[in-house]
Amino acid sequence: MGPDDLQTSRLSRAFRDFLPLPAKLEPHLKEALGRVLDNPGSLIRPEIVLQIGLDYGVLENTVLDLAIGLEYFHTASLLFDDLPAMDDAVERRGMPCVHVEFGDAGAILAALALVNRAYALVWRAVANTNHIDHARALTYLEQHLGVDGLLNGQSLDLHFASRKTDCKAAAIGKTVSLIRLTLVLPAMLGGASVLELQLLERISLFWGLSYQIVDDLKDVLQSSSESGKTPSRDLFLGRPNFALAVGIKGAVERLQRLITLGDRMLDRLTLLRPGLTCLRHLRSELGEEAVELTQFACEPVAGGVA
Amino acid sequence: MGPDDLQTSRLSRAFRDFLPLPAKLEPHLKEALGRVLDNPGSLIRPEIVLQIGLDYGVLENTVLDLAIGLEYFHTASLLFDDLPAMDDAVERRGMPCVHVEFGDAGAILAALALVNRAYALVWRAVANTNHIDHARALTYLEQHLGVDGLLNGQSLDLHFASRKTDCKAAAIGKTVSLIRLTLVLPAMLGGASVLELQLLERISLFWGLSYQIVDDLKDVLQSSSESGKTPSRDLFLGRPNFALAVGIKGAVERLQRLITLGDRMLDRLTLLRPGLTCLRHLRSELGEEAVELTQFACEPVAGGVA
Numbered sequence: 001m002g003p004d005d006l007q008t009s010r011l012s013r014a015f016r017d018f019l020p021l022p023a024k025l026e027p028h029l030k031e032a033l034g035r036v037l038d039n040p041g042s043l044i045r046p047e048i049v050l051q052i053g054l055d056y057g058v059l060e061n062t063v064l065d066l067a068i069g070l071e072y073f074h075t076a077s078l079l080f081d082d083l084p085a086m087d088d089a090v091e092r093r094g095m096p097c098v099h100v101e102f103g104d105a106g107a108i109l110a111a112l113a114l115v116n117r118a119y120a121l122v123w124r125a126v127a128n129t130n131h132i133d134h135a136r137a138l139t140y141l142e143q144h145l146g147v148d149g150l151l152n153g154q155s156l157d158l159h160f161a162s163r164k165t166d167c168k169a170a171a172i173g174k175t176v177s178l179i180r181l182t183l184v185l186p187a188m189l190g191g192a193s194v195l196e197l198q199l200l201e202r203i204s205l206f207w208g209l210s211y212q213i214v215d216d217l218k219d220v221l222q223s224s225s226e227s228g229k230t231p232s233r234d235l236f237l238g239r240p241n242f243a244l245a246v247g248i249k250g251a252v253e254r255l256q257r258l259i260t261l262g263d264r265m266l267d268r269l270t271l272l273r274p275g276l277t278c279l280r281h282l283r284s285e286l287g288e289e290a291v292e293l294t295q296f297a298c299e300p301v302a303g304g305v306a
Numbered sequence: 307m308g309p310d311d312l313q314t315s316r317l318s319r320a321f322r323d324f325l326p327l328p329a330k331l332e333p334h335l336k337e338a339l340g341r342v343l344d345n346p347g348s349l350i351r352p353e354i355v356l357q358i359g360l361d362y363g364v365l366e367n368t369v370l371d372l373a374i375g376l377e378y379f380h381t382a383s384l385l386f387d388d389l390p391a392m393d394d395a396v397e398r399r400g401m402p403c404v405h406v407e408f409g410d411a412g413a414i415l416a417a418l419a420l421v422n423r424a425y426a427l428v429w430r431a432v433a434n435t436n437h438i439d440h441a442r443a444l445t446y447l448e449q450h451l452g453v454d455g456l457l458n459g460q461s462l463d464l465h466f467a468s469r470k471t472d473c474k475a476a477a478i479g480k481t482v483s484l485i486r487l488t489l490v491l492p493a494m495l496g497g498a499s500v501l502e503l504q505l506l507e508r509i510s511l512f513w514g515l516s517y518q519i520v521d522d523l524k525d526v527l528q529s530s531s532e533s534g535k536t537p538s539r540d541l542f543l544g545r546p547n548f549a550l551a552v553g554i555k556g557a558v559e560r561l562q563r564l565i566t567l568g569d570r571m572l573d574r575l576t577l578l579r580p581g582l583t584c585l586r587h588l589r590s591e592l593g594e595e596a597v598e599l600t601q602f603a604c605e606p607v608a609g610g611v612a
Contacts, residue, residue, distance in 0.1 A: 019453075021453060022453055022454050022458070024458070024475075025453050025458055025461075026458055026461035026462045026465055027465075028461060028464075028465050029453070029457065029458065029461035033453070080414060080418070083410070083411075083414070084410075085409060085410035085411040085414065086411050086414075103391060104389070104390075104391035105389075105391040105392050105461075105464055106461075108386060108389070108391065108392075108414070109457050109460060109461050112386070112421075112457055113452055113453050113457050115418075115421065116448060116451050116452040116453075116457070117448070117452060119425045119448075120444065120445070120448040123429060123444055124441070127440065127441065134433065135430070135433065138426065138429055139426070142422060142423070142425075142426040145422050146419055146422040146423060147325075147327060147328055147331050147335070147339070147419050147422075148328050151335065151415050151418055151419050151422070152328075152330070152331055152332055152335065154415060155331075155332035155334060155335035155411075155412075155415055156332045158334075158411055159332060159333075159334050169330075
């Protein structure tokens with residue numbers, strides 16, 4: 001087991017243990033929540049939170065509270081997203097969605113349990129951090145989760161077809177908001193300078209949009225590669241999709257531009273904080289996905305869709 | 307306009323204004339939230355929070371944050387409860403339910419916006435209160451909203467038919483939890499003594515169960531009074547109902563016993579805090595409902611159901 005695996009297994013344990021299920025909890029809800037807590041995703045977000053927070057000198061327990069709290073918010077957002085009333089998904093992380101197995105009510109209550117615990121964990125993290133403006137950190141959280149952030153993005157996403165809003169606004173609300181919390185909050189708790197926070201803000205924006213374009217390209221390319229029989233799910237649901245909006249070539253170009261812009265910010269940031277190598281790692285993963293998709297997009301079948 | 311009306315119109319304004327809707331908010335979500343914020347309920351809960359908090363010397367702005375925050379939690383819980391996956395209601399406060407007008411996704415996102423703002427408001431109220439243990443107040447909130455409180459109650463309620471759990475556990479989770487937050491938190495913020503908090507805890511328990519029995523009796527009596535044609539909704543949905551569990555006579559007796567127990571606690575409390583007259587007012591309303599239901603229950607048609 002390498003240090004990375006050790007970290008991941010530690011995060012998995014924390015993900016499971018930070019929301020203790022009381023003995024008297026109603027059994028259906030207990031089972032639904034147990035399923036969620038025993039099956040974390042890649043845990044890449046909490047890993048980044050941990051690395052940034054530690055680099056800024058935040059105490060380990062405190063940054064762990066923040067990391068798991070934000071991951072609970074993220075997980076809850078997936079549970080809500082997957083509901084029949086939203087994206088109507090049936091599978092997530094290789095398993096049936098929570099609502100498929102435990103009903104819509106089970107998924108909603110499980111998501112709300114994660115949300116309730118998440119606020120408590122983030123509060124505790126903020127409260128245990130000295131020398132920072134607590135109200136500012138919590139306002140940042142509120143803005144990115146609420147009507148100025150995630151919830152607005154989700155609603156723009158749902159009503160895209162009827163409103164022809166632009167893809168960017170939806171992606172900023174839906175994807176960028178959570179990435180901002182992941183990159184900016186741990187640095188804020190560590191007393192990062194205004195310039196550092198601004199750079200992290202910009203990186204979140206460029207990478208958030210990049211991830212969205214990667215997702216959108218996959219949605220279009222993967223469907224077209226299957227001899228055109230599977231329609232793009234975004235097209236089918238009337239959801240915003242950069243590749244549908246500006247074509248595959250346009251989306252690939254935009255992706256490359258965003259990655260370049262992100263690189264500039266990352267270079268400036270790592271000059272100030274050489275310890276933030278974890279972000280370079282993330283950047284390479286994004287770059288690899290972009291290269292793969294670019295090659296894929298240039299193949300005849302896929303290219304024909306653009 | 308009397309002082310009560312003034313108070314209510316002030317609370318209505320705060321209920322609407324404490325969740326500002328940004329100009330860029332997606333129009334469907336904006337409309338759904340606007341509908342919710344423009345149509346508060348009786349606002350009896352925030353009124354009690356205000357009166358208790360002020361009696362304990364909490365600053366007016368602080369206690370108003372707490373009052374509206376808790377009312378947002380309550381309102382969000384109604385939006386979730388009314389969903390087809392939960393109680394499948396169609397009308398609330400004389401209007402179509404939010405999900406009927408704006409879809410399940412609209413109701414869920416509006417409820418989450420209320421929840422997000424509610425945590426921020428309660429946190430601000432706690433943070434602005436000196437000389438109290440902040441962590442304790444926030445833990446109290448977390449416990450009563452989460453898997454130890456409201457969410458457990460809601461799940462017990464939903465799965466009652468398949469589990470034959472007792473009505474009391476469901477009512478404690480679902481009804482008592484929010485009443486406890488209403489009565490105990492403002493006193494806690496005002497530095498109430500351990501004994502006072504214990505008395506408020508007990509009053510919340512007795513009154514919460516009383517309110518639940520009143521609701522349950524109405525559900526059974528109102529349906530039976532209509533020549534038995536409208537079945538009890540709780541019976542139809544397989545929900546816990548004291549009157550169905552122990553009969554109308556048994557439920558009425560239990561209600562009277564609970565009110566008597568509550569009276570004893572209230573007498574002890576008002577000896578310590580004569581300023582808490584607002585609770586006497588609540589108590590009389592509960593008493594009037596009980597008397598009415600008791601008379602109604604003794605009429606031949608209704609009595610026959612027991």
